[in-house]
Amino acid sequence: MRLAFMGTPEFAVPSLDALVAAGHEVVAVYTQPPRPANRGKKLTPSAVQQRAEELGLPVYTPLSLRNAEAQAEFAALDLDVAVVAAYGLILPQAILDAPKHGCLNVHGSLLPRWRGAAPVQRAILAGDEKTGVMVMQMEAGLDTGPVRATTEIEIGHRSTGELTSELAELGAELMVIVLQDMAAHPAVAQPEEGVTYAAKIDKAETRIDFTHSAEQVERQIRAFNPAPGAWFEYESERYRILSAHILPAEPHNAGEVLDGQLTIACTTGAIRPMLIQRAGKPAMATQEFLRGKPIPQGTILS
Missing domain, CATH: 3.10.25.10 (Formyl transferase, C-terminal domain)
Structure with a gap:
């Protein structure tokens, strides 16, 4: 498929690697702009930008996707699908609608439980026995879109770092499976019961x-x-x-x-x-x- 990848932290890198390895045509990588990091506060590219440049992929770092110019640039890519993993920017409807098959998101929880910014941390804090990763068809609401595929895992005594690394790999595998045959993975609406929100950590x-x-x-x-x-x-x-x-x-x-x-x-x-x-x-x-x-x-x- 002809696609764009949209992600920022280390969590997103396995998905980018998996898409490239599966032979998809990644025509653009969208990521957050470089941010000050470490003691020297030197501007540092995101983990996704660093990996995309290693792979020779074109990188876009807009501050926002709400303006007409950024939306026209995205639409001109003529995408089959956009794959999103912890990108960090809200996607306006014009962006969601631009690819032929819309935008698919790798989300690290068992939706509708833990919609939002910190699903892994919230699952551990709440004492959940299980978590997982889902491929979700994105819509305008916060992680409200229908789900195409799910993988569950036991939390056990693992930390956020350990769980996040495993979920990143599982999410990458799951996304490749979904893209291989989207018809075999129809989008199923999330249940209305059991909704919880994973607020950003204070x-x-x-x-x-x-x-x-x-x-x-x-x-x-x-x-x-x-x-x-x-x-x-x-x-x-x-x-x-x-x-x-x-x-x-x-x-x-x-x-x-x-x-x-x-x-x-x-x-x-x-x-x-x-x-x-x-x-x-x-x-x-x-x-x-x-x-x-x-x-x-x-x-x-x-």
Whole structure:
């Protein structure tokens, strides 16, 4: 098929690679413009732009697709379909209607659950047992379009980073299957029941609240790994916990350090961090961290 690909972060790269490997004619790659990154704030192309340039594909980085010029440019591509994966721009109706078969989206949830910006994080935070990836026919609403194909997976004890990587690969495979025979994958309307919204993660959510249960705290840690990171404060410095085990514990003050291994009491149970990161430093095993920065038993963390 003659298509355009529209995506920005690392999550979208496997889909781009899969489309090229399957022999589709990718005539344009749309992605977010380069953004300041790292300490030097140097303008850095998106993961999709970097990969597209490696593949020798033409790249477009419009700030918006709402103006007539951008829409005419897109329509002139004469596309069979547009494939979208975490692009980050709203697609106006003129863009959705331009390709012969419309726009297909790779979405990392089991719609209609977790429509919106942060479906993987929200699924983990909510304690969902399963998540998945869907190929959805896009329409003007927020992730409301009919679904053409679905793959489900167990969440288990995986982090957002781990799940996102797996969903990216599964979504790429699923999109190739759908494009091979769209008639065999008709668009089926989403059920009206079970709709939830995956709001963008607020910075205030990333501070660990030890007045929650150990299970909730551990989910928070996994949901915000690798970024932005779930954190606590000690001596006016932030520390990110990147992984932790849940342990039984007698009732203590929430946030109290119970031993020399940094086991921390929650309202019910306790967590023991396994990987921790001090601001501006690399992540390290907790025991290694404690050798350089001991946190005494009895300390109350918040």
